[in-house]
Amino acid sequence: MQTLVICIDRDNDLGEKAKMGTPIVGREANVQAAVALGIADPEDSDTNTIFGGIRILDELRAKGVDAEIVSFAGDKNVGVISDQKIAEQLELYLQMNEVQRAIFVSDGAEDETLVPIVQSRMKIDSVKRIVVMQSENLESTYYILKHAFSDPKISQTFFVPLGLAFLIYAIFLLARYPEGAVVGILAAVGLYMLYRGFGLDDIVALEKEKLWDAFLEQRMVFISYTAALLVSLVATVYGAMEVWKLYSAEGVWYHGTLTLISVFINVSVWWYAVALLLADMGKIFDLKTDGRPIYRNISISLFVIATGLLFWGASTYILAAASLSDGTFSDPTLALQYFVYSIAIAILIALAGIKYSLSNQAPENEKRVRGRRKSKKVL
Incomplete structure (x- = not known):
């Protein structure tokens, strides 16, 4: 042709x-x-x-x-x-x-x-x-706006932020706290703009299609991803409730923004770590079932644990310094020691993950090279 x-x-x-x-x-x-x-x-x-x-x-x-x-x-x-x-x-x-x-x-x-x-x-x-020639009536402002807003791409960009703003304002009015409506609206609209600005909508749509395919194919990754999503939701709600307790009692100016962020991280970091581990375990199960290598996913799990240790250690020390910790971690000096220990353990876990990945990657590369040589000989 x-x-x-x-x-x-x-x-x-x-x-x-x-x-x-x-x-x-x-x-x-x-x-x-x-x-x-x-x-x-x-x-x-x-x-x-x-x-x-x-x-x-x-x-x-x-x-x-x-x-x-x-x-x-x-x-x-x-x-x-x-x-x-x-x-x-x-x-x-x-x-x-x-x-x-x-x-x-x-x-x-x-x-x-x-x-x-x-x-x-x-x-x-x-x-x-191909450009369609339109009559004068079709070129009217009303027609253009009507058809522009009927386009899902334009309507989502325009109506979703407005809808979020109205919904949040109504919720705060029902809660008899109109002063917080401005903060809630700005936070929601700002998150939505970041979501669209960084192109996360494409990534989410792609992951959603992959998840649906996993459901149809009855793969373990669908269950693990669903469980991870629910655990992440619990972590977010739990962390937000703990922050709200401090905020409603003394206010942000009393504790400081960094302290409130540290409270959220400290109470929710291991929940998020468990969510990531659940998602990775589902991938590992499916890869093992298909006979494919799993060393990368195991190394990712180790990195998740190491990262969780770092965030937990840092937030624990900040809370101890702000006199917001109880029990063992109330002493700032002891909390600092735990922070140092968490850094050392996190580095060791990360190095173990790197070593495991490299030790399994070399044989895998050799298999690929041998496969290419065999295919060349056949040709």
Whole structure:
């Protein structure tokens, strides 16, 4: 095949609205897909993208070019997941068909972010953007805003912070503590902005899909991750309750921010450590069942324990210095000794994890080298 016309539907409108699987190969199949999508949602721009690709295909064939059209769709979770699905479909198609060059067809800049992914696998001669001409009524401000806010990507960015603010304000009013509403709203909106700003939504969506696959495949990692999530929730609530006791009694200015943070860490650090260990144990069980190496996960577990020791030792000393500890750790000098001991033990545990990982990594690398040599001999 000389030229491949590629139509991209990054947010999988073909699957979500027209209920059609991809890739869709061939002129007739794409015509049917475009018609089905147009009937399901006449305002979807991906319909015009496919029709634009069909027109380009007809022009190429009229010139005697050996061309074909194929439509790829991603996932409603636009980002890492959708791009991976399109890349997998493209690689599978290229394995079954020889393609010299391609023409990339999209409906906007968002789909065109996939150009480097396609370009890394074949030569792209042209990028064609299909722009729909609208009437004056459709260009009105109301129409633009209405359809912008109906887009999940825009609505989540705009409505979720507002919804969080209103919900938190209502909760504080019911609790008869309106003064804390401002702090709660700023904290919630700030966390949400950090969540979106660092791109954690893509990571969470990817992990959620992996977790669902683990549930369908009946793997232990689903149970261990669920248990880890519940333990983390308990740790957060327990730590927040302990901090609230001090905050409501004397206030943040009496104890200081560092002391309150140390209280939270001291009472919850081992809960979080147990949660991470539970998640890692599930991975170790599944890897062992599949006959794959587990040395990296064991070393991660050792590092979790070492890190927990460091945070516990430091927070214990800070609380002892602030006269907030009871019993054995109330003496700052003794707490300092425990902090030093925790550092030493954490270093020893981390070194043990590193040594275990390196000692098992060497034989694994040798197996891989032998496998490559055998494959070369067979070829």
